[in-house]
Amino acid sequence: APATPDLEAQVLAALQSTPKFDTYAQAKALNVDHQALVGAVKSLWADGYVTMDQKSCSWLNATKEGCDISKNGSPEYKVYAAVSAAGSLPVADLEKSVGKASAKVGLGAAMREKWLKKGGDGSLSVAKEGVADATRKMLEPFVGLSEPPATPPVLQANDEKQLLRRKLLKKETLKQFEVAKGANYSLERKRKQGDLSVDMLRDGSWKTADFKAYNYNAVGAPVGGGYFQPLLKVRAEFRKILMGMGFEEMPTSKWVESSFWNFDALFQPQSHPARDAHDTFFVKEPASTLKWPADYYERVKNMHVSGGSGSIGHRCPFDEGEARKQILRTHTTAVSARMLYQLANREGGFRPAKYFSIDRVFRNETMDSTHLCEFHQVEGLVADYDLNLGNLKCIIRTFFAEIGITQLRFKPAFNPYTEPSMEVFGYHPDLKKWTEIGNSGIFRPEMLAPMGLPPNVRVIAWGLSLERPTMIKYRIDNIRDLFGHKAELAKTEAAPICVFP
Ligand code: PHE
Numbered sequence: 245a246p247a248t249p250d251l252e253a254q255v256l257a258a259l260q261s262t263p264k265f266d267t268y269a270q271a272k273a274l275n276v277d278h279q280a281l282v283g284a285v286k287s288l289w290a291d292g293y294v295t296m297d298q299k300s301c302s303w304l305n306a307t308k309e310g311c312d313i314s315k316n317g318s319p320e321y322k323v324y325a326a327v328s329a330a331g332s333l334p335v336a337d338l339e340k341s342v343g344k345a346s347a348k349v350g351l352g353a354a355m356r357e358k359w360l361k362k363g364g365d366g367s368l369s370v371a372k373e374g375v376a377d378a379t380r381k382m383l384e385p386f387v388g389l390s391e392p393p394a395t396p397p398v399l400q401a402n403d404e405k406q407l408l409r410r411k412l413l414k415k416e417t418l419k420q421f422e423v424a425k426g427a428n429y430s431l432e433r434k435r436k437q438g439d440l441s442v443d444m445l446r447d448g449s450w451k452t453a454d455f456k457a458y459n460y461n462a463v464g465a466p467v468g469g470g471y472f473q474p475l476l477k478v479r480a481e482f483r484k485i486l487m488g489m490g491f492e493e494m495p496t497s498k499w500v501e502s503s504f505w506n507f508d509a510l511f512q513p514q515s516h517p518a519r520d521a522h523d524t525f526f527v528k529e530p531a532s533t534l535k536w537p538a539d540y541y542e543r544v545k546n547m548h549v550s551g552g553s554g555s556i557g558h559r560c561p562f563d564e565g566e567a568r569k570q571i572l573r574t575h576t577t578a579v580s581a582r583m584l585y586q587l588a589n590r591e592g593g594f595r596p597a598k599y600f601s602i603d604r605v606f607r608n609e610t611m612d613s614t615h616l617c618e619f620h621q622v623e624g625l626v627a628d629y630d631l632n633l634g635n636l637k638c639i640i641r642t643f644f645a646e647i648g649i650t651q652l653r654f655k656p657a658f659n660p661y662t663e664p665s666m667e668v669f670g671y672h673p674d675l676k677k678w679t680e681i682g683n684s685g686i687f688r689p690e691m692l693a694p695m696g697l698p699p700n701v702r703v704i705a706w707g708l709s710l711e712r713p714t715m716i717k718y719r720i721d722n723i724r725d726l727f728g729h730k731a732e733l734a735k736t737e738a739a740p741i742c743v744f745p
Pocket residue numbers: 574575576577623659662683684685705706707708
């Protein structure tokens with residue numbers, strides 16, 4: 245109970261007339277709750293108005309069974325009285341006259357005390373005349389002592405032990421305090437000031453005010469910590485897995501990309517439907533890109549128009565304006581293209597590389613419970629000499645095994661920039677069903693040759709969304725609960741850490 249100023253005043257007043265008091269008796273005298281009084285005393289103690297010493301006291305009180313005996317007599321005496329009244333009583337009849345419970349404990353005790361004896365025929369008779377019910381007598385003064393008695397009844401040590409053992413008495417304890425005047429005692433409590441206020445500065449009361457000391461040991465109010473969005477947790481895990489497999493992370497900070505790197509460099513025909521406003525967000529300002537490697541642009545254009553490296557190309561006109569259009573990248577494969585171009589043109593020539601990225605991509609899609617117009621793509625690629633489909637399947641198997649998906653199926657598919665291409669299906673142990681988990685393929689020579697990669701360098705690659713595994717991991721059905729303005733912050737905050745598999 246919180247200390248009320250009124251109670252504090254009463255405590256201070258009481259110490260004027262008496263040098264010390266015990267809280268329990270004082271609470272009784274003041275007719276207030278003991279704990280409330282202790283609260284007031286503690287508050288005064290904190291400012292040195294009073295001293296307080298813990299003074300626990302304990303005493304004995306009759307248990308429910310003890311009370312019953314004091315009222316109706318002990319089992320041993322009941323047995324004794326029954327036998328004594330009957331003169332001789334067959335053991336078998338004892339229960340009938342004193343009850344089952346009393347017969348059981350009482351007979352044993354009465355025999356032990358040698359109050360009764362048993363004849364050869366099994367009948368009981370009195371062995372000691374004039375026995376009194378000592379147990380009952382001893383218990384009487386202990387009945388109803390729920391509070392510490394002023395003068396506690398006394399018992400011989402042996403009897404006390406007996407009655408405690410028989411659970412006829414129990415020990416009660418009371419935690420209370422002895423209170424006396426403290427170093428700062430005064431009849432009136434002056435509240436210490438917690439803060440210096442404008443008013444105190446104005447009226448000058450700060451000069452005489454008594455300020456609370458700083459408590460440097462106080463534990464500060466807890467500040468809310470930051471937390472990671474579930475997508476970021478899964479991203480961190482994927483990143484750890486891919487780095488563990490020896491992949492380097494690609495720089496994916498450019499969300500605005502030119503159509504050139506997003507589509508043309510990937511040998512995606514300029515007439516491809518994915519390149520119109522239904523699927524792609526175009527940037528108005530600046531609407532077109534300024535720079536790209538001029539010679540590389542020419543080689544890409546030639547590949548589209550007339551082919552090369554064994555290909556006949558798309559054999560359709562190539563428009564520079566189309567290639568310059570600025571867009572929000574529709575896939576991180578645009579970044580893969582930039583990285584492969586750099587790899588082909590680095591000082592010292594091509595070196596084998598393993599790259600990955602996990603970042604945001606944008607598509608002008610109709611939104612529903614599984615689609616938003618922006619999402620995250622996980623992408624990985626390996627560029628090395630003479631890689632084949634077996635290498636790609638192995639990499640995919642290794643990656644998915646790390647997140648707990650070991651049963652995989654590959655299905656032929658089409659991507660403008662890979663040949664062959666495979667969709668990846670996995671048996672999901674949480675969903676207990678086959679589900680599409682990714683897309684993959686070997687980049688086309690039409691894409692790699694213009695970059696200047698050596699002809700026998702193959703690039704195997706795969707991609708998946710970050711949202712899908714996150715939704716499965718966190719049991720989220722609607723993508724809008726995971727990402728965007730409708731996602732509940734409290735749920736995001738409470739999401740557990742992510743561990744695979
Ligand atoms: N870029 C593809 C997509 O948007 C994924 C992919 C990456 C496919 C690499 C094949 C190779 O779905």
